Amino acid sequence: MAIPRRKGIWWFIKGIGLVLASVFALLRGLWLTFSKFFSRPVTIQYPERKREVAPRWRGVHYFESTTGGDTLCVACGLCVAICPSQCIRLVAVELDGGGRYPEIYEINTVRCIYCGMCAEACPVNAIKLGRNYEFVDYRREDLVLDKGRLLANAPKEV
Amino acid sequence: MEQIYFLIETLAKVVVVFAVLMGAVAYLTLAERKILGHIQVRYGPNRVGPFGLFQPIADGIKAFFKEDVVPARADQLLFVIAPMISITAAISLFAVIPFGEYIELFGRRVSLTLADLDIGLLYVFAIASLGEYGVVLGGWSGYNKYGLMGALRAAAQMISYEVALALSVMGVLMISGTLNLVEIVQQQAGWHWNVFFQPFAFIFYIICALAEINRTPFDMPEAEAELACGFNIEYSSMKFALFFMAEYAHLVAVCAIATTLFLGGWDGPFNLPPALSWIWFAAKTGILVYFFIWERGTFPRLRYDQIMKFGWKFLLPLALANIFFTGLIMVLTGA
Numbered sequence: 001m002a003i004p005r006r007k008g009i010w011w012f013i014k015g016i017g018l019v020l021a022s023v024f025a026l027l028r029g030l031w032l033t034f035s036k037f038f039s040r041p042v043t044i045q046y047p048e049r050k051r052e053v054a055p056r057w058r059g060v061h062y063f064e065s066t067t068g069g070d071t072l073c074v075a076c077g078l079c080v081a082i083c084p085s086q087c088i089r090l091v092a093v094e095l096d097g098g099g100r101y102p103e104i105y106e107i108n109t110v111r112c113i114y115c116g117m118c119a120e121a122c123p124v125n126a127i128k129l130g131r132n133y134e135f136v137d138y139r140r141e142d143l144v145l146d147k148g149r150l151l152a153n154a155p156k157e158v
Numbered sequence: 159m160e161q162i163y164f165l166i167e168t169l170a171k172v173v174v175v176f177a178v179l180m181g182a183v184a185y186l187t188l189a190e191r192k193i194l195g196h197i198q199v200r201y202g203p204n205r206v207g208p209f210g211l212f213q214p215i216a217d218g219i220k221a222f223f224k225e226d227v228v229p230a231r232a233d234q235l236l237f238v239i240a241p242m243i244s245i246t247a248a249i250s251l252f253a254v255i256p257f258g259e260y261i262e263l264f265g266r267r268v269s270l271t272l273a274d275l276d277i278g279l280l281y282v283f284a285i286a287s288l289g290e291y292g293v294v295l296g297g298w299s300g301y302n303k304y305g306l307m308g309a310l311r312a313a314a315q316m317i318s319y320e321v322a323l324a325l326s327v328m329g330v331l332m333i334s335g336t337l338n339l340v341e342i343v344q345q346q347a348g349w350h351w352n353v354f355f356q357p358f359a360f361i362f363y364i365i366c367a368l369a370e371i372n373r374t375p376f377d378m379p380e381a382e383a384e385l386a387c388g389f390n391i392e393y394s395s396m397k398f399a400l401f402f403m404a405e406y407a408h409l410v411a412v413c414a415i416a417t418t419l420f421l422g423g424w425d426g427p428f429n430l431p432p433a434l435s436w437i438w439f440a441a442k443t444g445i446l447v448y449f450f451i452w453e454r455g456t457f458p459r460l461r462y463d464q465i466m467k468f469g470w471k472f473l474l475p476l477a478l479a480n481i482f483f484t485g486l487i488m489v490l491t492g493a
Contacts, residue, residue: 026457033197033456043200 058116058129061107061145062153071151072126075100079118079127087111088118107145109135130155163266171272175252183406184214190406190451197455221399229301229392236299241393241400244292248407250285254278255414256340258424258436270424270436271340278339279331282415283324286370289408290316293372293379296401297389308388311462312372312379318469319369319376325477326362329484330419343423351422358480360420362473364449367412369469371405373450375457376465383459413446414439421446 044051053059063071075092091104118127130153137143145153188203188210195202203210228237258270275281290312297309330352334342346352353360369376380388390401417423417439426438460468 029456030453033452036199037193037196037452039199041196041200045201 053131053133057131057133058114059132060109060130060135060153061112061118061150062128062130062155063147063150064126064128065151065154069151071102071105071147072124073102073105073122074124074126075102075105076123078121078123082117082121084115084117085111085113102147105147105150107150109143109145110140167266167268168272171268171270175257175272176249179249179252179407179410180403182410183403184218186406186410186447187217187402188213189447190454193448193451194455197452218399221396224395226395226397227392231301232392233299233301236295237392238397240292240296240299241397241404242292243295244289244404245400245407247285247289247292248404248411251282251408251411252414254281254339255411255418256343256423257439258434259432261433269340274340275338277337279327279337279342279419282339283320286408286411287316287320289404290320292401292404293389296393297379297391300389300392302392304385304387305389305391308379308385308391311385312389315369315376315378315465315469316372318466319366319473322362322469322473322477323366323370325474325481326359326366327419328477328481329356329359332481332484332488339418339423343418343425346422347425349422349425351420351425353420353422356420356480356484358476359484360416362477362480363416363420364446365473367416368450368453369465371408371412373409374454375460377459378462378465409450410443410447413443413450416446417442 063073066072075090077090077092080086080088080090087108087110089104089106089108090102092100093103095101114129116129119125119129122128127150132153135143191213192202192210203213206212206216228234253272254275256269256271256274260267260269262268293312293316294309297305297307297312330342331337333352333355334345336342336345342352368374372379378388379385380390385391390398393401421442422438424435424439426435426441430437
């Protein structure tokens with residue numbers, strides 16, 4: 001209570017004014033919390049209701065597939081080169097027709113920082129980042145995505 | 159024969175009061191979390207059972223099965239005794255509080271008070287200050303610097319606010335002229351509530367009570383941010399739960415005493431039969447408890463020196479002035 005150090009009747013009146021002002025401030029605070037008490041909580045009850053993610057959200061990766069169901073990837077290695085956390089492992093093979101094909105394509109999602117550079121770099125738009133953010137497992141090995149799981153991660157056509 | 163009746167009656171009342179009190183304390187923890195949640199525009203616990211109603215049970219089971227750690231360098235005896243002092247003092251307060259008028263059972267008139275003491279209010283103050291020992295000893299015996307700091311603050315704060323608390327109640331005593339809580343309630347019957355004659359005393363009492371039970375904005379002994387929980391820092395498992403229960407029982411007790419002294423106890427409109435008079439008592443106490451939770455969701459914690467300054471330089475003189483003016487008016491009106 002910062003009551004001014006001046007004597008006389010003004011000192012007294014000022015002190016009372018200060019006290020009244022503080023009490024009014026306290027009551028205003030109480031009114032604010034009381035009105036919030038009756039307002040609707042903003043909580044989104046998570047497992048039952050999920051928050052819509054942003055349009056450019058970068059979730060777990062997936063492979064775009066050809067009409068035959070195989071990956072579009074041409075194993076050029078640009079994603080491996082650009083990946084800042086170096087979490088992509090690619091073993092490419094030459095096909096008879098001269099094309100390249102990823103024999104092994106693994107993304108270690110434990111190391112991945114979900115920057116989306118692989119998707120940016122991909123010349124054929126084969127690797128993309130999806131919208132799924134619920135990606136947990138009990139063992140680290142299970143968090144490494146291979147070609148099959150990347151293909152399975154693709155969003156279902158509705 | 160009469161003595162056996164008396165014994166059975168008292169035992170039954172003790173069991174009922176204890177059960178209701180413990181139930182109220184358990185669900186008060188849930189109510190506090192819910193109300194604070196809604197004040198902060200969220201739900202609060204709502205997962206365990208319908209509306210989270212089984213949360214206190216889950217908390218109790220959890221507390222019971224936790225490891226009971228006693229620090230190696232702690233004062234073993236005091237460390238164990240401190241929570242017991244706390245909870246005993248908090249529960250003993252309910253011995254003198256009149257919950258209702260009386261109830262007719264098996265042709266006997268059973269008054270809804272455990273002990274109709276002539277020095278009820280004195281007993282309340284004596285037991286309430288006993289509760290401080292639990293906090294002080296608990297903080298001191300744990301051999302922890304934060305605990306010690308909490309204990310020191312508790313000692314200073316609770317003792318200085320106890321003075322103002324006693325002085326704020328003095329106005330009621332002057333009006334009623336008795337320490338017997340049942341008589342104080344009876345004198346207030348028919349809307350002659352003391353709060354209308356002693357509004358400032360009521361406000362002082364509420365403020366001092368907040369400091370007395372270590373609640374925000376006066377929760378110095380257990381300031382989370384500075385003292386990491388303060389006096390109960392080394393406590394775990396059921397010992398911590400005892401402190402916790404003591405805190406809430408003390409909260410209910412303080413509100414019940416405020417109801418008795420200022421808000422007319424069981425008195426209320428609609429002329430309820432005496433057997434149901436406890437409803438008004440419960441309602442008034444509940445509203446006060448709600449206020450105590452509400453203000454916790456509103457006010458920040460004061461600084462330690464501000465608390466002491468406020469207590470000694472502001473509250474104490476005003477409580478004294480209240481006594482003075484009460485006396486003056488009583489002399490002038492010849493009451």
